[in-house]
Amino acid sequence: MKINRILLNCRRNTALGGEMGADPVLLFFRSPVAYMDGGAWKQTSKPSAALLTSGYKQSFRPLNGKSMRYDIVSFKTSAADRQYISSMNLTQDIPVELEDDFVIASALRSMKSQSMHRGRHFSEFMELSMRIIFIALSDITDAPEIDPKEKIPRYADLRKVREAIYEDPTADWSVEETCEDLQISRTYFHRIYLEAFGVSFKQDIIESRLIHASELLKNTDLSVTAISETCGYDNESYFMRQFKQHKGCTPTEYRRRAKNED
Structure with missing residues (x-):
């Protein structure tokens, strides 16, 4: 293939x-x-x-x-x-x-x-x-059709939270506010979120922001510093480390490769 x-x-x-x-x-x-x-x-x-x-x-x-x-x-x-x-x-x-x-x-x-x-x-x-x-x-x-709500508590609510994270990756996502909105405890929220999607709430936030950062690197001339801040990172070095773990290269190298690919 x-x-x-x-x-x-x-x-x-x-x-x-x-x-x-x-x-x-x-x-x-x-x-x-x-x-x-x-x-x-x-x-x-x-x-x-x-x-x-x-x-x-x-x-x-x-x-x-x-x-x-x-x-x-x-x-x-x-x-x-x-x-x-x-x-x-x-x-x-x-x-x-x-x-x-x-x-x-x-x-x-x-x-x-x-x-x-x-x-x-x-x-x-x-x-x-x-x-x-x-x-x-x-x-x-x-597989037979099974309503996810029958298997995982609050699945529909969790799905909306996850979709919102990827729709608005630069928002200030807070587990405390999310749990308050859903009226459930943090421990319970983390357990059913992981059960529903196989990743944690924090991992989805990081993933959404790094995807957004990739698009900004590819489609804009914003500096790495500006992109780091836009994506909610207070520490540029931490952003660069996470980006390299996610993409296998630095933000600067990713931008160069993306332009060469285009």
């Missing part, structure tokens, strides 16, 4: 579809979208993923006048790859709604990070990451 391109945090206000080319594509929609199925327009209400087969002419549209937010991976497959995908019994060409998008989102972020500094095992890493995504999608297809 060869990865042609991987783009994260894309936004657009117009339909997406015909320009994607002939190779298979994986789309990870962070926002609800409308799509055509059986001659009728349908729409998602949650984050979703769509595996598009080679040459498929699907079209996706944003909803409610908001931008469509998505990640995209285009790849080439061998006969063995196609046999593997077929064996996974994956839903193809229409979006699959995700109750928890952590596995897929994390795999895509790791793939993007690896693409910025290709190591000796780059191809193997990318193929294994795609297989992890396929496994996650296959589990969703095969």
Whole structure:
């Protein structure tokens, strides 16, 4: 399996579809979208993923006048790859709604990070990451539908908190205020948040801010100091250490690589 391109945090206000080319594509929609199925327009209400087969002419549209937010991976497959995908019994060409998008989102972020500094095992890493995504999608297809609220207390409330963190990463997020809003104790909040998403409240805050920092480094001329402050860091050195742990390179090096890639 060869990865042609991987783009994260894309936004657009117009339909997406015909320009994607002939190779298979994986789309990870962070926002609800409308799509055509059986001659009728349908729409998602949650984050979703769509595996598009080679040459498929699907079209996706944003909803409610908001931008469509998505990640995209285009790849080439061998006969063995196609046999593997077929064996996974994956839903193809229409979006699959995700109750928890952590596995897929994390795999895509790791793939993007690896693409910025290709190591000796780059191809193997990318193929294994795609297989992890396929496994996650296959589990969703095969699993019986269970309302997450039946498994995890306050799941809907926790989901709203998490979505808000990624929508507004520069906000002054406070566990005390969040627990007060939810009217639960800190200990209980930390336990069910970790149970719901596999990461802590603090880890999601850090992750959201570093993603935002990456976008600012790539798309603006703001200094590293200004970006550090914008993303809520009082200590620039601490920001740089966290960024390097997250991306595998310094903010300055990330900016240089991003410009070279463009």
